[in-house]
Amino acid sequence: MFDLRPVLDQLSVIWVDRSGGVVEHHSFSDLSQASNRFANVLNQVGARKGDCAVVIMPRIPAWYEVVIGCIKAGVVAMPGTNLLTAKDIEYRINKSNATVVVVSMEHVSKIEAIKDRCPTLAHLILVGGEQDRWISYDKACAEAGVQADPGAVVHSRSDEMMMAYFTSGTTSLPKMVPRDHGYALGHVVTGKYWMDLTENDVHWTLSDTGWAKAAWGMLFPQWLFGTAVVLYDGDAKFDADIHLRLIGQLGVTTFCAPPTVYRLFAQMDISGYDLSSLRHSLSAGEPLNPEAIRMWKDITGTTVHDGYGQTETVNIVANVPGVEIRPGSMGKPVPGMDVQIVDDDGKICDDGDIGHIALRVGDVQPLGLFDGYYEGEINLNRDSFQHGWYYTGDTATRDADGYIWFVGRSDDIISSAGYRISPFEVESVLLEHPAVVESAVVAKPDELRGEIVKAHIVLAEGYEPNDALKALIQDYVKETTAPYKYPREIVFRESLPKTISGKIRRVELREES
Numbered sequence: 001m002f003d004l005r006p007v008l009d010q011l012s013v014i015w016v017d018r019s020g021g022v023v024e025h026h027s028f029s030d031l032s033q034a035s036n037r038f039a040n041v042l043n044q045v046g047a048r049k050g051d052c053a054v055v056i057m058p059r060i061p062a063w064y065e066v067v068i069g070c071i072k073a074g075v076v077a078m079p080g081t082n083l084l085t086a087k088d089i090e091y092r093i094n095k096s097n098a099t100v101v102v103v104s105m106e107h108v109s110k111i112e113a114i115k116d117r118c119p120t121l122a123h124l125i126l127v128g129g130e131q132d133r134w135i136s137y138d139k140a141c142a143e144a145g146v147q148a149d150p151g152a153v154v155h156s157r158s159d160e161m162m163m164a165y166f167t168s169g170t171t172s173l174p175k176m177v178p179r180d181h182g183y184a185l186g187h188v189v190t191g192k193y194w195m196d197l198t199e200n201d202v203h204w205t206l207s208d209t210g211w212a213k214a215a216w217g218m219l220f221p222q223w224l225f226g227t228a229v230v231l232y233d234g235d236a237k238f239d240a241d242i243h244l245r246l247i248g249q250l251g252v253t254t255f256c257a258p259p260t261v262y263r264l265f266a267q268m269d270i271s272g273y274d275l276s277s278l279r280h281s282l283s284a285g286e287p288l289n290p291e292a293i294r295m296w297k298d299i300t301g302t303t304v305h306d307g308y309g310q311t312e313t314v315n316i317v318a319n320v321p322g323v324e325i326r327p328g329s330m331g332k333p334v335p336g337m338d339v340q341i342v343d344d345d346g347k348i349c350d351d352g353d354i355g356h357i358a359l360r361v362g363d364v365q366p367l368g369l370f371d372g373y374y375e376g377e378i379n380l381n382r383d384s385f386q387h388g389w390y391y392t393g394d395t396a397t398r399d400a401d402g403y404i405w406f407v408g409r410s411d412d413i414i415s416s417a418g419y420r421i422s423p424f425e426v427e428s429v430l431l432e433h434p435a436v437v438e439s440a441v442v443a444k445p446d447e448l449r450g451e452i453v454k455a456h457i458v459l460a461e462g463y464e465p466n467d468a469l470k471a472l473i474q475d476y477v478k479e480t481t482a483p484y485k486y487p488r489e490i491v492f493r494e495s496l497p498k499t500i501s502g503k504i505r506r507v508e509l510r511e512e513s
Contacts, residue, residue: 012026013228016246033146035068038065039152040145041144047099049074052100055079057128062128083208083236094117100125101125103125108134111124158181177374178373183215185367187215190314194318194319197227201227204247216315243261247275262296265296266295306329317333317334318330329404338359351397352397393409423442427439435472436460437459439455441456453486453488454490
């Protein structure tokens with residue numbers, strides 16, 4: 001019989017409090033026992049297999065205990081970001097008919113404000129505090145046994161729903177994405193081919209606990225390979241100094257951050273930080289522009305490996321270690337994933353042509369791909385699964401060597417005077433200009449050209465918005481890329497509208513045009 005004791009004794013989570021001064025080490029055994037306790041609590045309060053539970057809490061070990069406890073009990077955990085409003089939570093509860101909420105203290109008032117409008121909600125569980133008419137997570141778990149009670153842990157098939165995430169809602173209301181038990185194993189491609197994880201690594205992904213990126217970077221790929229995870233309970237306002245210090249202090253070897261963080265780091269003097277433990281850097285969420293990749297390489301000696309996937313998938317395209325990176329490219333399809341660039345009819349596009357990023361769906365569903373959106377999303381499912389493909393909703397081109405180059409969301413492509421223009425390509429050029437901190441490019445209707453390129457720009461410190469600077473930026477784009485791609489209209493802004501996950505809401509910008 002296989003002896004699990006050596007595995008259970010391994011380090012699973014390094015938790016760091018907000019100040020950075022308190023560091024706790026948790027083994028797999030610790031989390032196994034704690035999640036057993038919570039599975040017992042769910043069983044005792046009457047939660048049953050198939051019930052949905054909204055889970056909202058900061059980056060604390062209890063998040064793992066709750067999510068794993070739900071999985072053991074057959075309860076569908078639905079992690080939500082800590083930035084959700086009461087209205088957001090109400091939408092998620094009623095969309096899923098959730099019966100359970102498990103939240104930390106800062107979210108209690110939100111639940112109290114909407115619970116009477118959520119008829120299925122039956123069990124309120126509070127982590128890290130006490131409240132009238134709420135179950136104290138800490139007290140209930142302390143009274144529960146570390147061994148699972150009979151009936152607390154249920155048998156589940158690989159195709160039964162294990163978790164559910166809501167998309168960030170960049171173009172519409174958030175969509176509910178069911179993830180089955182096979183999803184966890186599907187992340188072996190994420191951990192092996194993109195993240196290059198081993199049991200000797202210490203991995204840190206910067207993510208809120210409410211996004212699918214947490215499952216990618218804080219849970220399944222890492223633990224499939226026995227990799228320890230950093231869980232830093234940082235403030236909502238990003239503190240670059242403490243993040244950089246913790247990389248060296250904790251011996252982080254593999255590190256994943258969004259493009260905005262790499263751009264911020266690259267603009268700082270970080271020569272005084274110890275980043276020598278880093279061996280592999282990653283980015284995801286939105287494409288990383290080539291200039292940011294070059295800057296990070298100069299500073300740390302590691303090349304940022306971009307990876308692509310969605311809430312609906314695991315990692316399906318990546319810059320894999322050992323394979324040449326072409327700055328700006330998402331890389332190539334990972335082994336086992338037949339990803340192509342196809343047209344509206346499912347035909348594979350010629351090299352260089354813009355088409356839809358699509359994953360082939362055969363008789364057997366690719367491991368890690370969802371089966372369809374939650375009940376009531378019939379039209380979305382029809383649009384997403386066509387001609388034997390899963391259409392991601394993103395567009396790209398493929399070069400002669402098989403590298404895939406992101407263009408934009410399918411409804412973001414700009415058609416101007418017969419040219420098809422990628423907003424991302426223009427944004428990447430804009431970000432190379434020293435005056436530009438952030439940019440978002442959208443189409444603006446134009447009587448002569450059909451559409452023109454309109455750029456919304458946030459300026460770097462020390463630059464004043466004026467017509468002369470607009471002209472300089474326009475000339476820079478003309479000189480750096482094909483002249484027809486330059487923004488004929490530029491708007492300087494204090495900030496860009498974003499979703500609660502930090503993605504730019506181009507739909508709002510298009511509505512302004």
